[in-house]
Amino acid sequence: MIKIWGSKTPRSLRPIWMAEELEIEYELLPISPRSGETLTKEYTNLNPKQKIPFMEHEDFKLSESLAICKYLQNTFSSNNLFIPQTAQELAEEDEWCSFIYGELDETCLYVMRRHYDLTDIYGSAPNVVDACREYLKRQFLVIDKYLKNKKHLLDQGFGVADIFLVSCLDWAVFYEFELPKNIKMYKEKISERKAYKKAMEINYQN
Ligand SMILES: N[C@@H](CCC(=O)N[C@@H](CS)C(=O)NCC(=O)O)C(=O)O
Known part of the structure; x- marks a missing residue:
């Protein structure tokens, strides 16, 4: 039995969404x-x-949203x-995942989270937040151009890179970003997926 720890953030959505796509049984904590819950002795x-997120699969324990999603993807069919089968397919998927995690999530959205959302903990830094906004807009232009007439990041079909991108797009919309046309269409289409809707409901319940 898989145990997935964590809810209520774009990062916790990812393993839940992956588990829903794979249609595996899992227990969500x-x-x-x-909330103090990540600070307990047990956790x-x-x-x-x-x-969060964190995953347990029997004795195997794993942190990091990307590592967890890739583990689930490679463990279940x-x-x-x-699911990439060749070194080149894997590399293309890694290329997108690294770009999305490094440039969108860590470099922009999480920095904005600290200095825009959580200023009482991390301090207010309006210049940094403005720079993140500009930087993210530039990355969006690259993605928008690429996504013209595409339904998924990889031509072979929907996969982990899309889970990462859409979770970042939701986050950006929450921070009042205007998404460019092709990205908007891509996001709207992927948001119709049954597993996405269910994962959103589970991740953000209560
Ligand atoms: N690189 C990690 C980042 C995990 C992370 O920073 N999670 C935040 C929530 S989005 C967290 O657990 N913060 C702990 C806390 O603030 O209590 C991942 O992608 O899983």
Whole structure:
């Protein structure tokens, strides 16, 4: 049985969405950030980083939303999802995942989260937030051009890179970004997926 820890953030959505796409059984322990639940002795023993999401599969324990999604993808099979088979397919998927995680999530959205959303903890830094906005807009232009007439990031079909991109797009919309046309169409189409809707409901319940 898979246990997934964490809820209520775009990062916790990812493993839940992946599990829903794979149609696997899992137990969700919906602890949330800054609730004190990541700081308990029990959770710290599991994940000394005191962060969510986190996954347990029998004795195997894993943190990091990308590592968890890729582990699930490579452990279970599904017709709903493209799973790379060759070194080149894997590299193309990694290329997108690295770009999305590095440039959109860590470099922009999470920095904005700290200095725009959570200013009481991390301090207010309006210049930094403005720079993140500009930087993210530039990355969106690259993605928008690429997505013209495309339904997924990889031509072979919907996969983990799309889960990462759409979770970042939702986050950006929450921070009042105007999405360019092709990205908007791509996001709207992917948001119709049954697994996405269910994962959103589960991730953000209560
Ligand atoms: N690189 C990690 C980032 C995890 C992370 O920073 N999670 C935040 C929530 S989005 C967290 O757990 N913060 C702990 C807390 O604030 O209590 C991942 O992608 O899983």
